[in-house]
Amino acid sequence: xxxxxALLIFVSTYSLLYGAYASIPDRVLADTIYFxxxxxxxxxTINWLTDVNTAHAVANRIESSAAxxxxxxGCDGAGVLFLLIAAILAVRGSxxxxxxxxxxxxxxxxxxxxxxxxxxYFAAIGQGQWFLPLHSYVFPTLxxxxxxxxxxVWSWPFLAKSDEPANxx
Amino acid sequence: MxxxxxxxxxxxxxxxxxxxxxxxxxxxxxxxxALRPGLQWGVEQLLPGMMAWISADASGTGxxxxxELQAIRPLPIAGSYVIAPFVKMQERxxxxxxxxxxxxxxxxxxxxxxxxxxxxxxxxxxxxVVAAVLVTAMTSVHLAGLFEIRLQKIAESVHLPREAPPHLxxxxxxxxxxxxxxxxxGALGIGSWFARLSKSREGKTGETSYFRRPSP
Numbered sequence: 001x002x003x004x005x006a007l008l009i010f011v012s013t014y015s016l017l018y019g020a021y022a023s024i025p026d027r028v029l030a031d032t033i034y035f036x037x038x039x040x041x042x043x044x045t046i047n048w049l050t051d052v053n054t055a056h057a058v059a060n061r062i063e064s065s066a067a068x069x070x071x072x073x074g075c076d077g078a079g080v081l082f083l084l085i086a087a088i089l090a091v092r093g094s095x096x097x098x099x100x101x102x103x104x105x106x107x108x109x110x111x112x113x114x115x116x117x118x119x120x121y122f123a124a125i126g127q128g129q130w131f132l133p134l135h136s137y138v139f140p141t142l143x144x145x146x147x148x149x150x151x152x153v154w155s156w157p158f159l160a161k162s163d164e165p166a167n168x169x
Numbered sequence: 170m171x172x173x174x175x176x177x178x179x180x181x182x183x184x185x186x187x188x189x190x191x192x193x194x195x196x197x198x199x200x201x202x203a204l205r206p207g208l209q210w211g212v213e214q215l216l217p218g219m220m221a222w223i224s225a226d227a228s229g230t231g232x233x234x235x236x237e238l239q240a241i242r243p244l245p246i247a248g249s250y251v252i253a254p255f256v257k258m259q260e261r262x263x264x265x266x267x268x269x270x271x272x273x274x275x276x277x278x279x280x281x282x283x284x285x286x287x288x289x290x291x292x293x294x295x296x297x298v299v300a301a302v303l304v305t306a307m308t309s310v311h312l313a314g315l316f317e318i319r320l321q322k323i324a325e326s327v328h329l330p331r332e333a334p335p336h337l338x339x340x341x342x343x344x345x346x347x348x349x350x351x352x353x354x355g356a357l358g359i360g361s362w363f364a365r366l367s368k369s370r371e372g373k374t375g376e377t378s379y380f381r382r383p384s385p
Contacts, residue, residue: 003361014350018342079346083353136232136265137197138190141272144349145186148277149179156175 006090013086021078030060034071037110042069042117049118062117066125069117077113080143081105087151091158101154108150112143178280185279189272197268198227201234204305211309212236215336216316218244223312225264232265236312247324247331260316266344267311270303270352277356284367292363299355307343307351314340 024033039057046055046062054064062069084105088098116139123131152159193200201208202225212221219238226233238258243251252258278296283289317337324331343351 018345018347021345022341074345079349082346083349132232132263132265133194136263137193137269137272140266140349141186141190141269141276144273144353145182145276148353149182152175152179156172159175160171 010086010090013089014082017082017085026073029073034060034076038071038076038117041114045114045118046121062121067121069121069124071117077109077143080147081109084109084147084151088154091155093158105150112146174282178282182276182280185276186272189275193268193271198225198232200304201225201232201264202227204301207305208309211305212312215309215313218242232263232268234262234264234308234312236260238316246320247327247329250327260312262311262315264308264311266348267304267308269348270307271300273349273352274300274356277353278360281360288363288367292359295359296356299359303351303355307348310336310340310343
């Protein structure tokens with residue numbers, strides 16, 4: 001019964017978050033959210049790494065003379081973040097632990113996504129043949145596997161507790 | 170779950186992901202070629218009144234799937250606009266995204282703390298079947314969804330409304346992370362099912378499992 005409850009919380013939280021995300025207009029995502037949160041920090045990181053000011057943020061794009069990287073819906077790490085948030089809430093831990101989990105999940109996914117954006121930019125300008133596999137399945141699956149690891153480590157105290165023999169409780 | 174098992178699961182998850190990513194990079198396109206009849210069937214179910222021919226390219230960067238469609242009767246687009254029979258249309262996709270369930274489902278199932286080799290083998294065999302079904306279903310939805318976007322654009326260009334079929338919403342959901350959700354739920358479902366089976370058997374035989382420490 002506890003498992004079914006957790007599964008219901010997981011699916012309904014994911015659906016609610018996905019519904020809210022789907023209701024954000026594309027223009028707001030591109031011109032405001034992606035620009036401020038993804039493109040600007042991405043371009044700054046690329047310029048810091050290359051030591052030259054070649055990349056600049058334009059709405060949801062990171063542009064330079066060598067390449068243009070467009071961040072669109074689905075390429076922002078939101079799907080993985082929703083999975084992690086839904087899983088953390090489904091475990092029903094203490095408020096403090098859940099809040100730490102959620103804050104950690106947001107920071108973790110954001111950092112991973114920024115690394116992904118920067119690596120994809122360099123793949124686009126240097127190793128063109130790597131761009132498609134990296135973008136199609138290497139990064140998305142790596143994201144999910146790393147998110148799963150984050151969840152396993154975060155939820156380990158609950159898992160350890162729930163697997164203790166009944167007579168030791 | 171002890172700390173030792175947690176570390177072992179994390180390590181196996183990493184190794185499984187690396188191995189399956191390499192496997193999909195090399196054999197993924199061949200998998201799409203093998204699933205061609207299923208894709209054709211799937212697309213025809215999603216696009217009633219259309220005949221589909223699917224070809225998958227196993228060379229080059231791989232993962233490219235070409236769909237040719239032909240209406241078998243006049244099919245309405247919007248208003249009086251129809252797709253005439255015998256007109257051939259094409260849609261080409263790179264199905265790299267649609268191969269993700271193989272990596273995710275396989276990684277979770279390979280990292281799962283099984284009780285026996287037999288249990289692992291049965292679970293992985295079931296996982297392979299589920300992964301093939303998921304790749305077929307997701308690629309079919311992807312192809313049909315892209316074709317629907319084309320029809321929506323035609324309707325928009327002539328300022329006529331066109332109702333969006335459910336497979337368009339499904340494609341958008343899958344492309345926005347739903348593929349991960351479905352693959353993970355599939356893997357966790359298979360893994361938990363076998364764990365539950367082994368627990369109930371353990372209850373009958375008194376054997377111990379990874380999940381329960383033996384009483385002193």
